[in-house]
Amino acid sequence: MNLAIKSIYAQLEAANIDGLLISLPANISYLTEINSRDAYLLVSKKENIYFADSRYTQELKKNLNQAFTLEKINGSVFKLIADTFGRLGLKRVGFEERYLVCGEYKNIKKELKKAIDLIPTHSLVEGLREIKTPAELQKIRKATRITIDALRFIRDFISPGRKEIEVAAELERFIRYRGAATSAFNIIVASGPNSSFPHHITSQRKIKNNEPVLIDIGVDYLGYKSDLTRVFFLGTMETILEKIYNIVLKAQQEAIKKIKPGVRINKIDKAARRYIAQRGYGRFFCHNLGHGIGLEVHEEPNISAREENRLRPAMVFSIEPGIYLPNRFGVRIEDLVLVTPEGVELLSDNLDK
């Protein structure tokens, strides 16, 4: 039985809940330590049950840890889940309110034969996932390493006349040869004015000389994600672009130097936001400063101006201030940091910016 499961048991006991139905794939992957899709997991002291259909059962028989019983889905998964609650004699079963859809909730509820309460829960597993174990950190470091190598490699490929999508093509190829299973999200290659859209969709646009090319890339290494952004410049850099770049870079440094255990998370966001606002570009920094990363690209903690929680050692998140001048250009610089007992470690330290 792994520590995470024991911690869930303790949390359930404190909430007077005797089982937890988990539906978020990343949460299931975290607890079972296998790559999970299309599954449900019931965690309870009586029995931990992994529900999967016949597409997956052969692999699961081989890979599923013996702390979990494999239950094959034949017919309605909702009836199976409801019957299982009954069979185990559960009275109060938690579910993940942020991930279970209304229709599934209703279907399970309908199939319950006994008086069983379904209790909404929040972040029971996500809360554990905020604090990375050494084994998790190792995978995040490797994912980050591959991403750094990819960004170094692509620098020489980017040139006037290349399409954005061709740059993405080469990156997608490169990361797999370096051991990544896949990209963690659609790689963003945003050239010239396209860089002014924070979530640009990589297009067929040809890169021109004397313009910025923003690349936002992450990879999946054994389930763990990375996420880095750099802006490259071709030819001569406009003065305004250089000015903006330096503001974003300095804003990032202002945020990073505030990071240590015990600091309120909103202070980190505010440090970068204040710096940018003081230089007159506040309204062009239109997103949060960062996000936790691990089994998901975006997970807790959210590094936002509204987050009151405090930093704790072994949290890993992105710091990515940006300034976007509509229809002109955008600059975002994104690194990953680890909160250490003493302060902060920049995981993407050896990548130029």
Next chain:
Amino acid sequence: MNLAIKSIYAQLEAANIDGLLISLPANISYLTEINSRDAYLLVSKKENIYFADSRYTQELKKNLNQAFTLEKINGSVFKLIADTFGRLGLKRVGFEERYLVCGEYKNIKKELKKAIDLIPTHSLVEGLREIKTPAELQKIRKATRITIDALRFIRDFISPGRKEIEVAAELERFIRYRGAATSAFNIIVASGPNSSFPHHITSQRKIKNNEPVLIDIGVDYLGYKSDLTRVFFLGTMETILEKIYNIVLKAQQEAIKKIKPGVRINKIDKAARRYIAQRGYGRFFCHNLGHGIGLEVHEEPNISAREENRLRPAMVFSIEPGIYLPNRFGVRIEDLVLVTPEGVELLSDNLDK
């Protein structure tokens, strides 16, 4: 105002509902004809409103059709949505029960200031999406074309000593040079015994001589998806493998020749399943025969033994029987078909199998 929106209005009127809150990205993309993420869409005769946050508003101002009002999310999206229901004087608002999560439902409900009923709805938009327009078909054809080219291209690359992930790397690169935005799902490259897992995760395994290599690949072309599977053979083919291959191929043909408007969908599934079962491999065909495809890789109609609905012209779906012999090998052959007024068109006709 596009036809799809008008059709939604008519469906809402029939159900005595005066607004529909849409949360499935593909449904929003379908109605707005732009690539949508992280958004909500309210469709009502009073006003159609697109809710998006500041990361997307700049692009949306340029691209959003004037049938929709853009509403920028500042603070709680749930309060904004609830207030909008009130402002428009809506009394009964539908939501997508299969996509709205319990927590969001609860948050919207909590913010409602007037007595507004939230009504669960099913497949209002998905039902429309089943029948492809000529413009949609054109994109699916192009996505399929790129995928066919990719499978032809990769045949020469596959050789003993190559890793599965390297094959995926070359495919990921190739499709983008041919105009795809991205792969539609993680490309499956399953060599030797790995092919016996229907949903194998492409690994670092090196391909060996005299074994099958199953490749399941789809691409995204302007939002529309493709999905094809082929099995390649290196060196000499075991007799049993050849036998299984021919059974799967024949089962696929049995299914395809049944396809025409008016036929019950389960008949299609059963035709392939019966053929495989009669040859003694029924229990090794462990998934549905196929699935609809369009803006999503898996959408309606589901081509399963339980689907009672009838085929209609302009439906597009996969036909993908498979036989998986545990820990030995698996064979799946997947093509895309279009239901025509007269019968069926094989969209991936010119790809060898």
